[in-house]
Amino acid sequence: MQGNTREIERHHANAKPRFGIDAPTLVLGFAFGGPALLLAAMVLTHGFPTTASSGGARSVLGAMMLTGLMMCLEAIAMTLSSRVGKRLLLRRMVASLNLRGDEQVLEVGCGRGMLLLEVAQHLPQGRATGIDLWSTRDQSGNAAAVTQRNAELAGVVERVHIDTGDMRQLPYPNASFDVVVASLAIHNLPTETDREQAVREIARVLKPGGRVALLDFRCTAAYARTLRAEGLADAHRRGPSFLMFPWVWIVRASKPTC
Incomplete structure (x- = not known):
């Protein structure tokens, strides 16, 4: 019991202030939406190669991948910023x-x-x-x-x-x-x-x-x-x-x- 008390006291002594993340909903949206778009683009590209090879499909898939990548980078940048x-x-x-x-x-x-x-x-x-x-x-x-x-x-x-x-x-x-x-x-x-x-x-x-x-x-x-x-x-x-x-x-x- 005394050991547990000392451990708790040590934990509190080492605790530091926590300030959270700014605009958490936006960061969370980027963090989940970006990988989801990248995954969807890859699944469509490899799962339906014939359809994905058309000019229009390549444009859509390229836009999905670029948007997904940008969202991932923005989630990282905003987290590091906070x-x-x-x-x-x-x-x-x-x-x-x-x-x-x-x-x-x-x-x-x-x-x-x-x-x-x-x-x-x-x-x-x-x-x-x-x-x-x-x-x-x-x-x-x-x-x-x-x-x-x-x-x-x-x-x-x-x-x-x-x-x-x-x-x-x-x-x-x-x-x-x-x-x-x-x-x-x-x-x-x-x-x-x-x-x-x-x-x-x-x-x-x-x-x-x-x-x-x-x-x-x-x-x-x-x-x-x-x-x-x-x-x-x-x-x-x-x-x-x-x-x-x-x-x-x-x-x-x-x-x-x-």
């Missing part, structure tokens, strides 16, 4: 913020906390707040309890606060945060109006002199325009970065002090 490229790019993004260590930082659409916990590592006297609606369509296994557990495993639970809420109606007073960040979150909102409202909310809760860094693979030019319309005149985007698939841009801005 597991490796995303982590590297987020570390660079956080490092570029040059945090003092006492800031109040908000991540909108924090998911399972990869960016949130990276920020928290740089805040020995500060606080990283994450807010999400916890959609599992956008990230596998997405849940507040999972993010909380990841914070415990990363050893930063005392620096992290997790909320449930909508980025279009952030439940925080004006000028609450020194820094606001997001990663692959805002584009999930269904309409352009929704995305504009989320970016306006980000500008609203940002303190004068505060900074924004928003990473996404689409709509980033619109984020920059909205931030400029909200008075963050230096809003601009950098990229693309090919560490992730699809490749991404980062929108940066700072709020004037007066």
Whole structure:
């Protein structure tokens, strides 16, 4: 019994945060659909050689094989992006913020906390707040309890606060945060109006002199325009970065002090 207890304790001590896969339904579709198309093309080619030899059939079978191969490659690329490229790019993004260590930082659409916990590592006297609606369509296994557990495993639970809420109606007073960040979150909102409202909310809760860094693979030019319309005149985007698939841009801005 004592041996089992020690084994369990050792397992928990060695456990690491798990952050899941972005767009899991899409990745799963590619992972199953690609091999299925390749297999079907091979079966038709070898099982019905006479039919497959016609010009029209060769074109169809070629298209099936090419599509299947592309789907397989996209499944691999998206998985590597979620597991490796995303982590590297987020570390660079956080490092570029040059945090003092006492800031109040908000991540909108924090998911399972990869960016949130990276920020928290740089805040020995500060606080990283994450807010999400916890959609599992956008990230596998997405849940507040999972993010909380990841914070415990990363050893930063005392620096992290997790909320449930909508980025279009952030439940925080004006000028609450020194820094606001997001990663692959805002584009999930269904309409352009929704995305504009989320970016306006980000500008609203940002303190004068505060900074924004928003990473996404689409709509980033619109984020920059909205931030400029909200008075963050230096809003601009950098990229693309090919560490992730699809490749991404980062929108940066700072709020004037007066």
